[in-house]
Amino acid sequence: MNSILKDIAAVKADHENVIGHLTWHSLSEMLITPNELKDKLIASGMGEGWMPNEIRLPDAFRRATSDKFKREVAPGVYENYMYREVASTHDFVQRNLVCETKDTKGRRLDYHSDAGSVVLDRKTGKVDTRYVTAIAQQLVSSAAQRFDIYRQHYGATTLRTLFSNILKSMSPTPVRPSGGIYFVPKQFESQLQSLVGFVTSLEKGEAEKIPLIDTKDMKNMITRKLSEHLQSTLEACEAGVINQLRKGDLKVILDEAKRIVEDYKHYEFIVTGDLREMEQKCQLIRQKVAAALKNMAD
Template sequence: MENIKEKIINREVIASTQERKTQLGYIFWYSVTGEVEITRQELREKFEEIGIDEAWLPNEIRPSDAFRRATKEIQRRKMPTSDPNKFLNFLVREVFSDNNSIQRNIVIEVVDQNGKRLQYNPNATVMTLDKKNNDFIIWSEPNNDKARELAKEAEERFKKYLNYYSAQQLRVMISKILASLAPTAVRPNGGVYFVPQNFATELKKLQLLCASLQSEGVAIPLQDTSENRNLVVDKLESELKELLDRCKNLEKTDGVQKAIYKDSIEQAKRLASTYKAYREQLSLEVDKLEDMLNELRFSAVRLTEKIIKN
């Protein structure tokens, strides 16, 4: 049976020297199915087989994250009762967290057909994670069988999620790998990206990783034409302008969390690296982009100074 490394050789994105000369890059998009289940060791083995650096592996799963994921998933809304005009909501609310434990309660709401709250019980069932030994502790009021049943379901999910990554964690992992391939969004809301030709091999590895996760990674060749070059320049300019506007607004705003400043600074660094890759590999030299990039660098420096002052 053909293994993944053989697929990289036999299904190489660029099949000939001629294609290398006429191809600008790829239009790429991906999706991760919600049903995918994989452990860290299984994911590490896939990385090794495909040839992806282990540095891109997600962080090890924290019990607190597994607890929050499991308890969030048991929420239920508008469950019928014996009264056709009344429904039950089983909601999960976090009431306490420190270095030793996390407490989340199943809250029961009685609502009418319009969602108006008629009754409220904030302590129907209490779920606690003892961080010292990862014990999942359940306390439930009498006569709240459904809430207790949901808590037991959360406990079973927790035991599983201690070892299995969520689809969202895998999406974040793939987006980080993609970010290293100098992508430029070709749609205003993202989701579809241009990746330059010189990242073809790494992009193929990312495609194979998506496929190995029973998910999708699609790369469509983009030919090297003046029209397509203009498309790339326009999209990169749009991304630069959007980030520059955001950074300038942050410069004028006080009381913003440092993480927001840092995220914009990191995005500025990424775009600077992307433009450098495009300039070298695609022979792009656009004065307007150069000016915007310099302005973005100065704005990032000012944001850094703002972080230090605060």
């Protein structure tokens, strides 16, 4: 990131000379109620239309029973506790607490598949627990307490997905292979400012945007990154078909590819050099998407 920003951060740009912004954001673990989230979305200018889906009880229940616990009970002997789902019907969801005992000295591995259980009644929203040991009692009771919290709060994972979805509406291009830093064209400046304001309004959120000036070097950089983005998108489409991904997984890749090709029009005023290579990549992606969709329908 430092190499990208080295010559940019100190520039005070004339608004007319800005071609877009570099932006990034981060979020530590946190919880927020739906009402609090809606208020912050409205206050930032994003609007409540970006609200995530309502919290489903089974989803909150599975989040509450996703933790693992490990302890040493004797020299070289460890107990690993984890939850496994054993039943899910219209009426209830049951997850059992499994205890895996690993004896590194005796080179043995034992399982107790029913050390405890946590059962969610879908209709009443109540949770019943059962256990056979004191440590199992602590773990299932803790899971039940977490469920009471998670059923009323969104977590950081949901918020990060929300950030990503909002950013995708601004035709972003990643500027480093590992992601995390994006270029957003100038025409989305007001939306980007709202996103930055929204993220920073959260207790554990951070976000920045830095203007990119209309210079040959900056345009060349964005052109190069856009070309790389199109190429990786084309390769992802090809790999998805070759690897025979499930229809749902392949559709996610194809929908993303269609969005990226559609976003290209926002970069035509930035791209330098011969446009034919970019347009050829866009056309190849369209062809791959069309062929894949046809195969899915057959």
